[in-house]
Amino acid sequence: MSQPLLQVEGVEAGYGSLRALADITLHVDAGEIVTLVGANGAGKTTTLRVVSGLVHPTRGIVRFAGEDISRLPPHEIVERGISHVPEGRKLFPHMTVAENLALGAYSRHARARMREALEEQLATFPRVKERLAQLAGTLSGGEQQMVAIARGLMASPRLLLLDEPSLGLAPKIVEEMFAKIAEIGAKGTTVLIVEQNVVEGLSISSRGYVIENGEVDRTLGSSAAELLSNERLRSAYFGL
Numbered sequence: 004m005s006q007p008l009l010q011v012e013g014v015e016a017g018y019g020s021l022r023a024l025a026d027i028t029l030h031v032d033a034g035e036i037v038t039l040v041g042a043n044g045a046g047k048t049t050t051l052r053v054v055s056g057l058v059h060p061t062r063g064i065v066r067f068a069g070e071d072i073s074r075l076p077p078h079e080i081v082e083r084g085i086s087h088v089p090e091g092r093k094l095f096p097h098m099t100v101a102e103n104l105a106l107g108a109y110s111r112h113a114r115a116r117m118r119e120a121l122e123e124q125l126a127t128f129p130r131v132k133e134r135l136a137q138l139a140g141t142l143s144g145g146e147q148q149m150v151a152i153a154r155g156l157m158a159s160p161r162l163l164l165l166d167e168p169s170l171g172l173a174p175k176i177v178e179e180m181f182a183k184i185a186e187i188g189a190k191g192t193t194v195l196i197v198e199q200n201v202v203e204g205l206s207i208s209s210r211g212y213v214i215e216n217g218e219v220d221r222t223l224g225s226s227a228a229e230l231l232s233n234e235r236l237r238s239a240y241f242g243l
C-alpha cells in the first residue's frame with residue numbers, strides 16, 4: 004500500500020496558551036494539489052506552519068514520506084523537501100529578484116542543483132526572468148507573488164506549501180496565478196494551498212479540506228468536486 008506524501012494526524016497546536024488547532028487530520032498524496040478552505044482565524048496558516056516546523060504540535064503527529072517530522076526544526080524540514088511560501092510573500096524588498104531567488108536555494112540539497120532550478124523557474128515564470136536585476140520591492144503585487152513562488156521552488160521541493168497566493172491580486176492576475184499553480188502541479192510538484200478564492204483553489208485541486216475553529220470538518224468528504232457542489236459550503240464560503 005502506498006503511503007501519503009504528507010500525513011497530519013490529530014494535530015493540536017497553538018501560540019502560548021492560545022490553542023489555534025484542536026484536531027487537524029489530513030493527508031496529501033504525491034502528485035496532488037490539495038486546498039485548505041476556511042474562515043479567517045480558522046487555523047489554516049497555523050496548519051501550514053506545523054507542517055514546515057515553525058510551530059510544533061502539542062498533540063498529534065506530522066509524517067512526511069513516512070517519517071515523523073513533528074519535532075524537527077524548520078531547516079531540517081526544508082532539507083527533506085518541504086518549501087513554505089508564506090502569507091504576504093515576505094520578499095526582501097531591497098534585494099534584487101535574482102538575490103531573492105538565490106535565497107530560496109540555501110538548503111544543502113537545493114544548492115547542489117541551484118543553476119538547474121533557476122533555469123526551470125525562469126522557464127515557468129518568463130516575467131520573472133525579465134526582472135531579475137530589479138529590486139523586488141518595485142514589482143507589482145502579482146509579480147512579487149510569482150517571485151515568492153519561484154523562490155519556494157528554488158529549493159526543488161517535493162511538497163510546496165502556498166499560503167493565500169492570490170491575496171490582494173486583481174482578478175485577471177488571480178486567474179494567471181492559478182494557471183501557474185496548476186502548471187507547477189502538472190510538472191510534478193505536490194502542492195498544498197490555503198486559499199480564500201475557494202472556487203478557483205478547488206478547481207485546480209483533486210481534494211480539499213474545510214477547517215473550522217482549528218478542526219477539519221469530518222462530516223464532509225475531501226473530493227474537490229464534492230466540496231464544490233456542496234450547498235452549505237456554496238453559501239458559507241463561495242458566495243454563490
Ligand SMILES: Nc1ncnc2c1ncn2[C@@H]1O[C@H](COP(=O)(O)OP(=O)(O)O)[C@@H](O)[C@H]1O
Pocket residue numbers: 018021023041042043044045046047048049050
Ligand atoms: N503569531 C501568533 N500569535 C498568537 N496567535 C496567533 C498567531 N498567529 C495566529 N494566531 C491565532 O491563531 C488562530 C488561527 O490563526 P491562523 O492559523 O492564522 O488562521 P487562518 O490562517 O485560518 O486565518 C487565530 O485565533 C489567530 O488569532
Ligand SMILES: [Mg+2]
Pocket residue numbers: 047048049090
Ligand atoms: Mg492565514
